[in-house]
Amino acid sequence: MPVTRSTAPNGEPSRSIDARLHDVLEDLSSRFILNLPEAELASLERVCFQVEQAHWYYEDFVREQDPSFPTMTLKKFSHSLFHVCPLLSHWGNEHEQTFQSFMAYKTRVPVCGAIMLNETWDKCLLVKGWKATSAWSFPKGKINEQEPRSRCAAREVLEETGYDLSDQIKPDDVVELSIRDQSLSLYIVPNVPEDFQFETRTRKEISKIAWFRLTDLPTWRRNKSVPGKFYLITPFIGYVH
Structure with a gap:
């Protein structure tokens, strides 16, 4: 043959x-x-x-x-x-x-990002990972070597949502937590326009960007069932009540 x-x-x-x-x-x-x-x-x-x-x-x-x-x-x-x-x-x-x-x-590299609120402070902006099983979270990411935390937060938000909040970050308006030996710093940034055309600059990292009413999120109303995965934001919700 x-x-x-x-x-x-x-x-x-x-x-x-x-x-x-x-x-x-x-x-x-x-x-x-x-x-x-x-x-x-x-x-x-x-x-x-x-x-x-x-x-x-x-x-x-x-x-x-x-x-x-x-x-x-x-x-x-x-x-x-x-x-x-x-x-x-x-x-x-x-x-x-x-x-x-x-x-x-x-897993120990510090993570920085932002809790972005609309002009009436009743909605927050969340991003969803690329995979179908991904959870919703606040836009955030790992800090670079010798990078200031506020700069990291602005950079990650810009990459994930296309929104530049570098001029809106106030160093004292920050929620800092340590979860499983990892430091997380999320800056609270209000007055983000709801009609902004959010668009990720990443590739295959972010599948959706959406506003959510705070009152619809887990831990805000304990008896309310919300579709989707929100466990990544749960530790921070109490700080924006």
Whole structure:
């Protein structure tokens, strides 16, 4: 029986998915890892944050252009990148421990955002994650190294909703909580216009942006049943009564 070989559109024999994936990982390591300063390359946390950025780029852009590439969890992607990138190879043999250390560190990085209220203070703005199972939450995100908390809050709100509240943040109007060893700072920002055309600037992070009446939210009325998942906002609701 004759052996047939698949060909690419240009007539050349098509390369295996593993070979093409190896090239993609090499390109991502060049893009996100190889140009890091030596001080950052020595930091597991900084390197892993770059690996996470590379993973997002892979899922959001590489796979969108070529769906034949497999989707990968962050754990599987980092394992693959550690073995392809020479600068990360010393962590490759201890990937499990390295990944767990990073995930533990990641959950302790401070998070900042805003509780955005309308002009009559009876509604708040919430965002919903990309996945169908995602919960509603206040717009927020992890702080960058040496970034002031108020600046982080404004940056994250702008990225997630398209609204610039940098001039409306008052440093003292903030709710600060610690949940599972993670610091969360949400600035209370009233007088946000309801008719603003909110639009996320993220890719595959935010699926919906909507106003909710405060009186319709859990813990405001204990006996009221509200559709949807709101457990991420529950610890903060009492501070805006």
